Amino acid sequence: xxxxxxxxxxxxxxxxxxxxxxxxxxxxxxxxxxxxxxxxxxxxxxxxxxxxxxxxxxxxxxxxxxxxxxxxxxxxxxxxxxxxxxxxxxxxxxxxxxxxxxxxxxxxxxxxxxxxxxxxxxxxxxxxxxxxxxxxxxxxxxxxxxxxxxxxxxxxxxxxxxxxxxxxxxxxxxxxxxxxxxxxxxxxxxxxxxxxxxxxxxxxxxxxxxxxxxxxxxxxxxxxxxxxxxxxxxxxxxxxxxxxxxxxxxxxxxxxxxxxxxxxxxxxxxxxxxxxxxxxxxxxxxxxxxxxxxxxxxxxxxxxxxxxxxxxxxxxxxxxxxxxxxxxxxxxxxxxxxxxxxxxxxxxxxxxxxxxxxxxxxxxxxxx
Numbered sequence: 215x216x217x218x219x220x221x222x223x224x225x226x227x228x229x230x231x232x233x234x235x236x237x238x239x240x241x242x243x244x245x246x247x248x249x250x251x252x253x254x255x256x257x258x259x260x261x262x263x264x265x266x267x268x269x270x271x272x273x274x275x276x277x278x279x280x281x282x283x284x285x286x287x288x289x290x291x292x293x294x295x296x297x298x299x300x301x302x303x304x305x306x307x308x309x310x311x312x313x314x315x316x317x318x319x320x321x322x323x324x325x326x327x328x329x330x331x332x333x334x335x336x337x338x339x340x341x342x343x344x345x346x347x348x349x350x351x352x353x354x355x356x357x358x359x360x361x362x363x364x365x366x367x368x369x370x371x372x373x374x375x376x377x378x379x380x381x382x383x384x385x386x387x388x389x390x391x392x393x394x395x396x397x398x399x400x401x402x403x404x405x406x407x408x409x410x411x412x413x414x415x416x417x418x419x420x421x422x423x424x425x426x427x428x429x430x431x432x433x434x435x436x437x438x439x440x441x442x443x444x445x446x447x448x449x450x451x452x453x454x455x456x457x458x459x460x461x462x463x464x465x466x467x468x469x470x471x472x473x474x475x476x477x478x479x480x481x482x483x484x485x486x487x488x489x490x491x492x493x494x495x496x497x498x499x500x501x502x503x504x505x506x507x508x509x510x511x512x513x514x515x516x517x518x519x520x521x522x523x524x525x526x527x528x529x530x531x532x533x534x535x536x537x538x539x540x541x542x543x544x545x546x547x548x549x550x551x552x553x554x555x556x557x558x559x560x561x562x563x564x565x566x567x568x569x570x571x572x573x574x575x576x577x578x579x580x581x582x
Contacts, residue, residue, distance in 0.1 A: 262538060262578040265502060266570055267294030267546030269324055272301075273553055275310065280554035284310075286563065288317045290570025294384065294546060296322040302380060315383065323380040324388040324433075324504075324546075330376065331369040331389060331419075332358050340364070345398035356395030360414035361402035369415060370422035377426055385429040388456070389419055394438060406446055408439035413447040420450050431500065436492055441480070443491035455496035457542075458504035459485045465524070467532035486536070493540060502544035503537050508565055509548035510556060520551040525565040531572065538579045545573060 268287065275283040275297060287295060295314060300307045314321050337344055337354035343365035344354045358365045373389055397408045406414065416434055423430035434440075434449060437458040459468070461480055466473040471483030493501060506512050507530050514520045534545065549566065557563055 260578070261574060262576055263534070263543055263545055263573040265294055265544035265546060266290075266292055266573040267296065267320075267322070267544075268292055268508070268566070268569075269296045269298070269504075269546060269548045269550065270552070271550050272297055272299040272307070274550060275553075276306065277554035281552075281557040281563070284313050284317060284319070286566055287319055287570070290567045291574040292319060292570050294320040294322055296324040296388075296546070298323070298325050320382075320384040322382055322384065322386055322388065325390065326393045327373075327376070327389040328357050328369075328392045328395065331372040332365055336368075343368070345396065346400040346403070347396070348399055350399075356392040357398070357411075358415065359398045359400055359403060360406070360411045361398070361400060366415065366418040370418045373419045374422050374426050377423055377430070382427075385427060386431050386433065386454075387419075387423055388433045388435070389416075390433070390435045390437075391415070391440070397439065407442060407444070409434075409436070409442055409444040410447040412440050413444050413449055413453070416453055417447070417450045420453055424452075433502070434496065435504070436488070437504075441485070441488045443488065443495050449496060453496070454500035454502060455492050456502045456504050457489055457492060459489075460506065464507060464529060465526060467529045468536050469532055489540060498541040500544070501540075501542050502546060503542055505533070505545065505547040507533075507547055508552065508569060510551035512548070512550075514551060518551070518555075519559070520556050522560050523552075523565060525568075527565075527568055527572075530569065534573060534576055535579075538576065541579075 270283065274281075278284065283295070286292075297310070300310075302308075311321055332343060334354045337352075341352040341354075343358060343362050344352050345357055345359050347353050347355075352359075358369065360366065373387075376389070377387060391412055397403065397406070397411045403411060412434060416432055420430065420432040423432060431452045431454055433456040434453050435456050435458060436443075437456075437460055441459075461475055461478045462468065462482055462485055463473050463475045466482065468482045468486060471481060471486065473482040474480070508523060508525070510520050510523050513524060537545065547569065552563060552566070
């Protein structure tokens, strides 16, 4: 009861300030420069949710004169931004990264990377690098054959190159498997489930990343086929769970176990059970949730003009309480299509402020 009272009072306080337009949920982190010259944020004291991140496209951030995502993020206490689709060598992008550093906002690169790490044009001469489908045919449609040592060596080498090109300011790396990709069914791989096969690849990548950054940490994305926990393969040290319940509903909280999205087969309860199973394999201390509460692109069916976000603060509050219950302290969410046109059309992006500030002020579950 005490925890609920404190939590409700903190929400009322923050929302009251927001109504006046004066909110600033500064994370108050200091920035050090490590021996490699990279900025890194220090511990945030009593703030429970240590990572409060947002994933955007370059189109979302490239018109700060209309919608200034850096100012918006700073005021909302956002600790981390991941921006995809940018020319990382352009002056505009480098200026953006520099300003993020000035504001102690970490920069990450979260993308599906398998086609980059193992180029599809290798298939013609090396079909054994690629997965075998259910009919016994090699195909370059998705991912790779995790039992191919040559394929894993190429993937690892290219991951090192990518890490040196796209420098993470918090030592976290994300080389996701193909979106909606399928597993390999060859005789050597068929005993492994999708998550096991992902770990075979990720274990190779993290070993390579350690050669260029001893502090490197690599995400295991639990998403679609990899939502079930690994059953055979164990993660190397510094592989962390990133749990993404993509096929859930966003008008119902995860704690409603029977809730199920139209056209989908997985219930909220099954997502929670999968989270629990994954947390028996991966440490909860580093586990991260990837959510979609603010993903206008998803609600727009990835088509423009974008719809107005059906932001549900009550669902969001319930969900972060659920995640906190499992000891998860790192949250990141998509907000793609929240761009200059969106702001000019709907004149309201207050949900970003609510997202960041409510994460920042959320009490620890130990306050119960």
